[in-house]
Amino acid sequence: MDNQQKLQQAFTVALGVQPDAVTDSLQYNTIPEWDSTAHMILIAELENVFDVMLDTDDIIDMSSVKQAKVILQKYDINFA
Amino acid sequence: MNKHQQTAIPFIGAHQHSAKTALFDDEQSVSYRTLTEMINQRRQTWLSMQLPPRAVVVLTIDNSIAGVVDYLSALSLDWVVLLLNPACDDLILQRYCDALRPHAVIRDGALTLRHSDEIAVDCNLSILLSTSGSTGAGKCVALSQRNLLANAESILAFLPIESDDITLATMPLSYSYGLSVLHTHLLRGASIGFTRYTVFDKAFWEKVKTLPVHSLAGVPSFYEMLLRLRFTRMELPALRYFTQAGGRLASTDVTTLGEYAHTNHKQFFVMYGQTEATARIAFLEPQKVLKKPDSIGQAIPGGRLEIRMQNSDAGELYYKGQNVMLGYVECAEQLAELNPEDWLATGDLAWQDEEGDFFIVGRIKRIIKVAGERVNLDALEQFYSDDAMQVRCVGEDNKVVFFALQKHLGALQEKMATHPLLPARNQMVSGLGEWPLLSNGKPDYQQLANRVLGPQ
Numbered sequence: 001m002d003n004q005q006k007l008q009q010a011f012t013v014a015l016g017v018q019p020d021a022v023t024d025s026l027q028y029n030t031i032p033e034w035d036s037t038a039h040m041i042l043i044a045e046l047e048n049v050f051d052v053m054l055d056t057d058d059i060i061d062m063s064s065v066k067q068a069k070v071i072l073q074k075y076d077i078n079f080a
Numbered sequence: 081m082n083k084h085q086q087t088a089i090p091f092i093g094a095h096q097h098s099a100k101t102a103l104f105d106d107e108q109s110v111s112y113r114t115l116t117e118m119i120n121q122r123r124q125t126w127l128s129m130q131l132p133p134r135a136v137v138v139l140t141i142d143n144s145i146a147g148v149v150d151y152l153s154a155l156s157l158d159w160v161v162l163l164l165n166p167a168c169d170d171l172i173l174q175r176y177c178d179a180l181r182p183h184a185v186i187r188d189g190a191l192t193l194r195h196s197d198e199i200a201v202d203c204n205l206s207i208l209l210s211t212s213g214s215t216g217a218g219k220c221v222a223l224s225q226r227n228l229l230a231n232a233e234s235i236l237a238f239l240p241i242e243s244d245d246i247t248l249a250t251m252p253l254s255y256s257y258g259l260s261v262l263h264t265h266l267l268r269g270a271s272i273g274f275t276r277y278t279v280f281d282k283a284f285w286e287k288v289k290t291l292p293v294h295s296l297a298g299v300p301s302f303y304e305m306l307l308r309l310r311f312t313r314m315e316l317p318a319l320r321y322f323t324q325a326g327g328r329l330a331s332t333d334v335t336t337l338g339e340y341a342h343t344n345h346k347q348f349f350v351m352y353g354q355t356e357a358t359a360r361i362a363f364l365e366p367q368k369v370l371k372k373p374d375s376i377g378q379a380i381p382g383g384r385l386e387i388r389m390q391n392s393d394a395g396e397l398y399y400k401g402q403n404v405m406l407g408y409v410e411c412a413e414q415l416a417e418l419n420p421e422d423w424l425a426t427g428d429l430a431w432q433d434e435e436g437d438f439f440i441v442g443r444i445k446r447i448i449k450v451a452g453e454r455v456n457l458d459a460l461e462q463f464y465s466d467d468a469m470q471v472r473c474v475g476e477d478n479k480v481v482f483f484a485l486q487k488h489l490g491a492l493q494e495k496m497a498t499h500p501l502l503p504a505r506n507q508m509v510s511g512l513g514e515w516p517l518l519s520n521g522k523p524d525y526q527q528l529a530n531r532v533l534g535p536q
């Protein structure tokens with residue numbers, strides 16, 4: 001599984017949405033499934049899948065799928 | 081002049097002339113003096129609306145300055161107020177209206193009159209709090225103004241709330257713990273604020289740092305989020321103490337927070353309570369947190385706890401104090417007369433150590449917590465069941481499994497999708513060929529639980 005697939009799966013699992021809903025433009029707090037509790041589950045999922053430990057600011061800044069990729073790149077997780 | 085003009089407003093009466101900030105939100109702040117004027121105006125408006133003197137009203141209270149004005153106005157008019165979470169499904173609001181026949185529904189400061197018939201109400205009754213959060217139209221806990229004040233005074237006797245303190249209301253005001261944070265801060269003359277931001281917004285932490293915020297209060301899921309956000313690495317010099325209640329926080333998390341508090345010269349209060357006791361029942365001395373992370377400590381000032389043994393290891397925890405509710409109310413007829421019990425059976429199983437500290441080991445009642453909110457499993461069953469379909473459920477914290485007969489499964493899923501009461505991630509459905517029954521013909525919940533939750 002490549003990083004893009006891992007990311008998509010992490011969002012699908014954490015938010016309980018269909019894979020095709022996970023697009024770059026999907027944003028925190030814009031759908032009922034991505035609320036603060038789901039965000040916490042998402043962070044745990046991303047940290048697990050990519051084996052990273054995110055900083056507070058990065059957790060807070062992770063406000064969209066696109067932003068998640070940008071932030072994960074700081075931790076040497078690259079998306080083609 | 082109307083007699084109500086003379087009545088002191090609960091909690092803020094002693095500060096009514098103060099220019100200090102009472103409430104604030106993301107846009108504005110309101111002094112105690114202004115808040116008093118706003119309440120006086122609102123009750124003048126409401127007094128002209130033909131309600132009986134002891135009106136029964138449903139107040140959908142959101143976390144806002146207007147919500148507090150509505151609430152304190154209704155209290156100071158000596159009305160009987162059912163507080164509902166704004167997230168409440170319309171169907172639930174309707175069920176409360178059918179059951180309690182309120183004279184009016186208040187939403188966003190707008191009062192909608194429903195009828196003006198007299199309803200007999202107990203002379204001590206003041207507020208009603210739902211026992212099922214936003215997840216069902218279960219029975220209500222009936223509280224008096226004496227209950228509210230007694231509990232607030234008792235909390236002020238052990239929590240270090242100072243008159244210059246600022247806090248943020250991070251829990252709904254329709255929830256007893258959230259309401260107690262409001263009551264105690266107003267009674268002390270301190271400031272409490274509302275924000276649309278959550279802990280996952282940078283703006284929230286900017287507020288915590290710049291206001292600055294002196295205390296935080298939250299349920300276990302709140303602290304799980306804070307730990308996930310590396311709360312223990314944050315520099316928050318103004319934060320003096322933080323409190324946790326509303327269910328059990330994992331002892332490893334309690335220990336982590338206790339160590340953070342210890343290292344950074346803050347106080348961490350682990351507390352225990354129930355809506356049936358207005359809010360607070362017990363707290364653990366902060367200096368004991370690291371030694372006894374599983375303990376709820378001892379009764380709050382003025383209260384008493386005792387265990388009535390059921391076996392050699394644990395027994396049911398009973399509480400006595402001026403904050404014990406008047407009783408439960410399910411329908412309008414029950415408003416007329418309430419007969420409070422001296423001792424409250426908490427429904428929790430506990431034991432006590434040689435130093436007098438209590439430890440909860442389990443529950444007797446069918447009540448669990450989902451994302452920190454109390455969920456009454458019986459109320460959930462009642463909500464989804466109808467004449468054609470029997471629904472039963474079992475659960476543990478953050479997980480509820482609904483059962484219906486296989487042939488009704490589709491109908492149940494449809495109903496749950498139309499009227500969702502719990503987040504999808506916290507619930508499951510399961511179909512059965514037939515109901516497992518006990519020899520007395522009652523549903524065998526143990527067997528249902530064993531199927532889906534593992535042996536209990």
